[in-house]
Amino acid sequence: MYELFFEEFNKKVPITAEEQEQIKHYLTPKKLRRKQYLLQEGDVCKFIAFVEKGALRAYSVDENFTENIIQFGLEGWTISDLYSFLTEEPAVYNIDALEDSELVLISKSAHEEMLQTIPKYETYTRLNITGAYLAMQRRITTIISSTAEERYQDFINLYPHIAQRVPQHMIASYIGLTPETLSRIRKKLSSGK
Amino acid sequence: MYELFFEEFNKKVPITAEEQEQIKHYLTPKKLRRKQYLLQEGDVCKFIAFVEKGALRAYSVDENFTENIIQFGLEGWTISDLYSFLTEEPAVYNIDALEDSELVLISKSAHEEMLQTIPKYETYTRLNITGAYLAMQRRITTIISSTAEERYQDFINLYPHIAQRVPQHMIASYIGLTPETLSRIRKKLSSGK
DNA sequence: CAAACCCCTTGATTTAAATCAAGGGGTTTT
DNA sequence: AAAACCCCTTGATTTAAATCAAGGGGTTTG
Helix, strand or coil: CCHHHHHHHHHHCCCCHHHHHHHHCCEEEEEECCCCEEECCCCECCEEEEEEECEEEEEEECCCCCEEEEEEEECCCEECCHHHHHHCCECCCEEEECCCEEEEEEEHHHHHHHHHHCHHHHHHHHHHHHHHHHHHHHHHHHHHHCCHHHHHHHHHHHCCCHHHCCCHHHHHHHHCCCHHHHHHHHHHHHCCC | CCHHHHHHHHHHCCCCHHHHHHHHCCEEEEEECCCCEEECCCCECCEEEEEEECEEEEEEECCCCCEEEEEEEECCCEECCHHHHHHCCECCCEEEECCCEEEEEEEHHHHHHHHHHCHHHHHHHHHHHHHHHHHHHHHHHHHHHCCHHHHHHHHHHHCCCHHHCCCHHHHHHHHCCCHHHHHHHHHHHHCCC
């Protein structure tokens, strides 16, 4: 139920069995069916979600109803609309499941209580958000200075297994391309040009 | 010398005069002249820099010697090659001053000691990196789903005063455009089209 | 089992932005 | 004070990617 969560936690901050028991009280398991929403835009985001099993995505929808995927959430990853979570303003992102999934949710009050009472949780959170920041910085660097093909290559190098679990059109959206362009790039790359 | 640093610190985490004195021991003031490097790619980044006064930029250089600006650093902001700082691998970014500047540097050892001994410093760091993450997430959302004009508008809305302190070609680089394109957008926007 | 849906690819055309070139004007350096 | 440099703009052309359209094939639903 929380196996992977504590495995990842211990990678970042080793904790005792006692601390683990303490933290468990703040965690809420949740299952999602494929295509089921975890968060819809306009609602306040009231949790941080850790993915024990499955795959999620976070995306915004623009005025042409185009979905822009900003984040995937696979096993071991954390996903949220963090701005909404922290400020309690309405979310701008939607989050739903790409396959049946099992999550560990941390509510706002649990989050704040643990920050106050469990120093290793604050360290875990700082390291988590630092890792997310670095991933995003790297991503911006790539997006700003790369061709479409380079973007796809970079994505595949970074996440070799995601392509098998996520539709091509979602990968295209995530890296800022159209599905047709991605299709042409894939053809070109596979024919060795 | 550390006035703005503690002002920003207290905004995030109020600290006592005693804690402030304690933290002061870990801080190192530094002045940079305009165009002077703080960091060059290939060197390990050994500090986190807080900008008391002035303006800096962080950028990478691609194989065509094109500079891609990933971050500006104005008063009140923190700037570093964080990946290099944390992993001690060679930096991929350069950081230099756009005007004469005064900084507060935090070395790796100071950073780690304060994390261990001053809980409010860990909170300050977590809140800092969380803010940076949210800014970057918002930026990725904009870059992926906007036209060139929308990108510039968004930049100007977010940072109305930066345009007066930073050359246009650097703003163009930061938002992923060429100077010529930015110039045409500015002309179009100012003529009310 | 058929209809409906979804994913992906391909071709043709359009378009937003890049690239290349040139020049005006202000600032900095010698 | 002049040369050198830098910033910015504009025009012309090219190009990478988007858009539009169409269709094949697999999966899901009724």
